[in-house]
Amino acid sequence: MVAADRTVPLTPRPTLARPADQILHPWAWWAWALGVAIAVNLTTNPLFLVLVGLALLAVILLRRSDAPWARSISAYFWLAGVVIGVRMFFRILVGGGFGETVLFTLPEIPLPDWAQGIRLGGDVTLEGILYTLYDSLRLVVMLVAVAAANALANPRRALRAVPAALHDISVSVVIALSVAPQLVESAFRVRTARRLRGGRARGLDAVKAYLVPILADAVDRSVSLAASMEARGFGRTRTTSRRRTWTNALLLVSSMVATLGGFLLLSSSGDPGPVAFGCLGAGALGVVAGLRASRDKIAVTRYRPDPWGIQEWTVTVSGLLVLAIVLALGNESVWALFGATLDPDVLNPSFMPATWPSLHPALVVAAALTALPILVTRAPGRTPPATRRGDAAATGRTGIADPGARRPDEELVTS
Amino acid sequence: MSRMLVAPAPRGGLVRLTWMSRVTLVLTAVAGLAAFAWPLIIPPTWDLPATQAPLVFAVVLPFVLAVVLSELGSSGMDAKSLAMLGVMTAVGAALRPLGAGTAGLELVFFPMIVAGRVFGPGFGFAMGNLSLFASAILTGGVGPWLPYQMVASGFVGFFAGLLPPAGRRWELVLLGAYGALASFAYGWLMDFAFWPFGVGSHTQFSFDPAAGALENIHTFVLYNIATSMGWNLGRAVTTVLMIAVMGGPLLSILRRSVRKAHFVPATG
Numbered sequence: 001m002v003a004a005d006r007t008v009p010l011t012p013r014p015t016l017a018r019p020a021d022q023i024l025h026p027w028a029w030w031a032w033a034l035g036v037a038i039a040v041n042l043t044t045n046p047l048f049l050v051l052v053g054l055a056l057l058a059v060i061l062l063r064r065s066d067a068p069w070a071r072s073i074s075a076y077f078w079l080a081g082v083v084i085g086v087r088m089f090f091r092i093l094v095g096g097g098f099g100e101t102v103l104f105t106l107p108e109i110p111l112p113d114w115a116q117g118i119r120l121g122g123d124v125t126l127e128g129i130l131y132t133l134y135d136s137l138r139l140v141v142m143l144v145a146v147a148a149a150n151a152l153a154n155p156r157r158a159l160r161a162v163p164a165a166l167h168d169i170s171v172s173v174v175i176a177l178s179v180a181p182q183l184v185e186s187a188f189r190v191r192t193a194r195r196l197r198g199g200r201a202r203g204l205d206a207v208k209a210y211l212v213p214i215l216a217d218a219v220d221r222s223v224s225l226a227a228s229m230e231a232r233g234f235g236r237t238r239t240t241s242r243r244r245t246w247t248n249a250l251l252l253v254s255s256m257v258a259t260l261g262g263f264l265l266l267s268s269s270g271d272p273g274p275v276a277f278g279c280l281g282a283g284a285l286g287v288v289a290g291l292r293a294s295r296d297k298i299a300v301t302r303y304r305p306d307p308w309g310i311q312e313w314t315v316t317v318s319g320l321l322v323l324a325i326v327l328a329l330g331n332e333s334v335w336a337l338f339g340a341t342l343d344p345d346v347l348n349p350s351f352m353p354a355t356w357p358s359l360h361p362a363l364v365v366a367a368a369l370t371a372l373p374i375l376v377t378r379a380p381g382r383t384p385p386a387t388r389r390g391d392a393a394a395t396g397r398t399g400i401a402d403p404g405a406r407r408p409d410e411e412l413v414t415s
Numbered sequence: 416m417s418r419m420l421v422a423p424a425p426r427g428g429l430v431r432l433t434w435m436s437r438v439t440l441v442l443t444a445v446a447g448l449a450a451f452a453w454p455l456i457i458p459p460t461w462d463l464p465a466t467q468a469p470l471v472f473a474v475v476l477p478f479v480l481a482v483v484l485s486e487l488g489s490s491g492m493d494a495k496s497l498a499m500l501g502v503m504t505a506v507g508a509a510l511r512p513l514g515a516g517t518a519g520l521e522l523v524f525f526p527m528i529v530a531g532r533v534f535g536p537g538f539g540f541a542m543g544n545l546s547l548f549a550s551a552i553l554t555g556g557v558g559p560w561l562p563y564q565m566v567a568s569g570f571v572g573f574f575a576g577l578l579p580p581a582g583r584r585w586e587l588v589l590l591g592a593y594g595a596l597a598s599f600a601y602g603w604l605m606d607f608a609f610w611p612f613g614v615g616s617h618t619q620f621s622f623d624p625a626a627g628a629l630e631n632i633h634t635f636v637l638y639n640i641a642t643s644m645g646w647n648l649g650r651a652v653t654t655v656l657m658i659a660v661m662g663g664p665l666l667s668i669l670r671r672s673v674r675k676a677h678f679v680p681a682t683g
Contacts (some may be wrong), residue, residue, distance in 0.1 A: 042487070077558070139612065146557065155552040163485075166484060166499060168492055169484045171497060172488070173546060173549055174501070175505070176549040177549060180549070183509045184509070207661070212665075215665055218667065222498040225501075225502070227500070229494040235494060251486075252435070252438060252442070252482070255478055256442060256477050259442065259445065259449065259475055259479060262446070262471050262472050265471050266456050280475065283475075283478065287482055291481060294485070308593070323669075369551040389470075398532035411669050
């Protein structure tokens with residue numbers, strides 16, 4: 001069903017020059033967003049956090065397409081609001097007096113013995129409120145960074161660019177992503193059929209009467225899909241499905257090392273030190289290398305791979321530079337390089353006593369770098385409203401006017 | 416029929432477990448346990464804010480998951496299992512947004528548990544993983560919580576595949592009991608790992624590295640009862656209800672497909 005349905009005509013498009021409406025490689029967006037997200041996590045400077053948040057918002061609003069996943073950002077803002085709200089609620093209700101500047105006092109309510117140690121109400125301090133605000137702001141901006149990656153990167157194209165060793169699994173996910181909307185269509189069909197037959201089930205029986213045919217339909221679909229995949233020679237390109245022993249060993253050892261790195265990072269007291277980070281990095285590199293090494297065993301060709309050019313590099317590097325600046329500001333030897341001593345207030349302004357935070361010039365640069373993708377990328381071509389509703393001919397002619405309109409079965413055709 | 420014992424899965428399951436995938440699964444379990452139980456690992460002198468801790472394993476877990484999924488995919492699946500995995504994942508992913516957020520109405524566990532039962536632990540693990548992944552992609556919900564959800568739901572499907580054989584009637588009771596248990600375990604683990612995310616630090620309900628493990632567990636239990644007991648209970652009730660009503664039909668649909676498509680354990 002998925003692989004056989006070809007309504008969109010394949011038209012050749014220029015491969016050398018990047019078309020004006022070509023979108024950025026999805027992994028570039030992810031690298032940029034993750035760099036910013038990690039950087040944001042290392043600081044509680046509210047001025048910097050607000051600046052970065054605004055920069056992220058600008059990039060999202062100017063560069064997102066009208067694809068379904070790009071409309072999800074409101075959910076992240078909702079989540080961000082909940083995070084601040086819940087934390088403020090807990091701070092005020094069970095803050096347990098921390099700091100000296102008392103803003104107001106709530107009546108205390110004693111709790112039964114089994115909840116000993118917990119005290120409801122009491123003094124609400126400025127320091128406590130500030131601490132909660134700074135800390136939640138950091139989490140909120142991190143959520144916005146993740147939301148940016150979700151809104152800007154096309155997940156289907158990101159799946160196409162996974163290492164060949166994950167090809168089978170990504171085929172499964174692609175099948176899932178294409179079948180999920182078909183289930184809705186299947187539900188409508190079942191409803192029509194039930195109405196024609198005059199079905200009158202109520203309550204739990206109705207659930208059964210709807211879901212059983214939908215599920216049976218889905219399972220039948222999988223059987224016919226498998227038949228059509230096998231008829232087209234899916235998975236016949238591999239010589240033997242076994243990986244080489246050393247690749248297996250590399251994958252195993254490096255995932256163990258990465259786990260150990262995470263464990264060390266969490267269990268070391270004080271400064272985690274280079275060993276933990278070394279383990280994490282080596283493990284990650286080893287896994288990537290191992291997955292890439294299994295490529296020659298699993299011969300998979302890519303259909304029109306997304307290019308990785310200067311734009312992608314710029315976006316990726318801008319995200320990593322933000323991270324580098326924040327890391328440098330927290331490092332004593334970097335400060336010594338400029339003949340100064342580490343000022344902890346730059347990244348984590350003191351809230352005890354409460355002072356107005358200052359903004360180091362390097363942080364302004366970092367916030368500006370966050371917004372750099374606006375300069376090097378172009379706004380995605382939006383589909384005119386008339387053609388938005390599944391007009392395959394119109395979107396097919398221009399190639400990728402609407403990234404969401406690309407046939408999701410491309411990946412299936414390749415193997 | 417009622418006296419016949421129903422074998423949990425066709426011989427070996429739909430996804431063949433090689434020794435390599437067994438080792439990687441054990442490794443995933445170890446990494447997952449460390450990830451979920453970090454508040455017990457952290458020493459009193461940990462100097463980073465507690466909100467950073469869940470992010471450490473949010474970075475590590477994707478690599479571990481990539482290894483185990485690549486092994487499950489490349490060594491143990493043919494086109495039939497792959498298509499079935501894709502379609503069942505779609506069922507889970509499509510059911511999830513229906514209930515997400517409304518008082519713990521969580522429908523995603525039900526297909527996962529039944530499919531794990533019929534198609535074996537390897538399939539259950541992959542399906543649990545991918546259901547959450549696909550639904551996150553569909554709804555744009557990718558975040559630091561996703562690797563945790565994937566590991567936890569993967570093992571929900573995995574252990575469903577390891578449940579002992581049972582007669583027709585008892586099978587549903589078994590699956591329902593397992594569903595309730597799994598729903599609570601999933602909720603507690605997720606809440607535990609993302610505890611400082613929810614409350615922040617330095618409140619009386621917060622994780623305190625300076626206090627011992629027991630003290631922290633006590634605080635967590637109080638916090639959990641106060642905040643998310645309703646969610647966990649809602650999830651358990653929905654799962655049990657779905658298994659009671661739909662479990663029988665779905666079991667027969669999937670078992671019929673096993674006969675129809677003639678699934679045999681994939682051979683390397």
